[in-house]
Amino acid sequence: MSTPKFPIKETQLLPDQHEFIVPKKCIKVPTDITVWQKSEAYFEYLGFILALNEAVQGKTLDTECVQSPILTNVIQMLNKFDEWITEIPPTEQPQRFGNKSFRTWHEKLQQNAAEELKRVLPEKLHRAIPEIVQYLDESFGNPTRIDYGTGHEMAFLMFLCCMFKIGAFKEDDKVAVAIKVFNRYLELVRRLQLTYRMEPAGSHGVWSLDDYQFIPFIWGSAQLIGHPRIEPRHFVDQGVVESYSKKYMFLGCIEFISKVKIGPFAEHSNQLWNVSAVSTWSKVNSGLIKMYKAEVLAKFPVIQHVFFGSLLPLIPMNNPSTNPKTRLNESAAASQ
Structure with a gap:
């Protein structure tokens, strides 16, 4: 089945009577992955990733672009979350990983996220908050394990996808959502x-290219398509990384890896080292999208944590539309 383009059009906005619901986890056993891969949620999410992938081609992180008031509000919200890290310093503790102060930070997030979204969104969209806040709460790591991985990254991307679906973000916001937000x-x-010495989720980053992220490598390689000077082989060149890390997401990721890891790059980041041998950025980009579908979107340990609601429902892609609450309950019942 081909992936439809993510429709970010005024005509796609939800009707006023749309019933939002608190999303639930529905993927209970590994065989449920096939239900997910044929679902509306899967195609909406993947379509969103591909739409923004296309939008950022050739754009640098400092590209001047339209920033709507709601988009600016989201950045201010993230700035506030950042300030909380300063307010909640790591505690002195013997173990190397998993500083317990992260639990305090995360508790503050859960207590305040809904209120923060009220400041972000116009009042007419406040009724969507009980649904979308779930994705925001899941976006920054697990407070029990004090870890972070591609599932948390995916939750934030689903939050952004839902912001388009409720009409908070518009078509013109696509570039800014990727390169600014x-x-x-x-x-x-x-x-x-x-700050909190968070561990990589999963088996030491097995679901990712580096220990924590995946999507910035996809969108970051899209940014570099057609670049007159920088080829894939150059991203292991420290001089190129230092010169361009503030302009291209991909190189920003490489800079971060180089800060937190020691030893030869080919040893600590072997998969990325292999990517540097690919001839063009467009081939890197298409290869990473295939890899993301296989190594993240098809993996039960990641997808079992995904939440499904009225905006990203776990129903067959071409199913006749019925009440979203009924559909979600049916999906949950079927997977138990």
């Missing part, structure tokens, strides 16, 4: 990872 999120989660 998502990049600000990356800065924030990197600070969380370093």
Whole structure:
């Protein structure tokens, strides 16, 4: 089945009577993955990733672009979350990983996220908050394990996808959502990872290219398509990384890896080292999208944590539309 383009059009906005619901986890056993891969949620999410992938081609992180008031509000919200890290310093403790102060930070997030979204969104969209806040709460790591991985990254992307679906973000916001909002999120989660010594989720980053992220490599390689000077082989060149890390997401990721890991790059980041041998950025980009579908979107340990609601429902892609609450309950019942 081909992936439809993510429709970000005024005509796609939800009707006034749309019933929002608190999303639930519905993927209970590994065989449920096939239900997910044929679902509306899967195609909406993947279509969203591909739409923004296309939008950022050739764009640098400092590209001047339209920033709507709601988009600016989201960045200010992320700035506030960042300030909380300063207010909640890591505690002195013997173990190397998993600083317990992250639990305090995360508790503050859960207590305040809904209120923060009221400041972000116009009043007419406040009724969507009980549904979308679930994705925001899941976006920054697990407070029990004090870890972070591609499932948390995916939750934030689903939050952004839902912001388009409720009409908070518009068609013109696509570029800014990727290079301004998502990049600000990356800065924030990197600070969380370093400050609270967060472990990679899963088996030491097995679901990702590096220990924590995947999407900035996809959108970051799209940014570099057609670049007159920088080829894939150059991203292992420290001089190129230092010169361009503030302009391209991909190189920003490489810079971060180089800060937190020691030893030869080919040893600590073997998969990325292999990517540097690919001839063009367009081939890197298409290869990473295939890899993301296989190594993240098809993996039960990641997808079992995904939440499904009225905006991203676990129903067959071409199913006749029925009440979303009924559909979600049916999906949950079927997977038990």
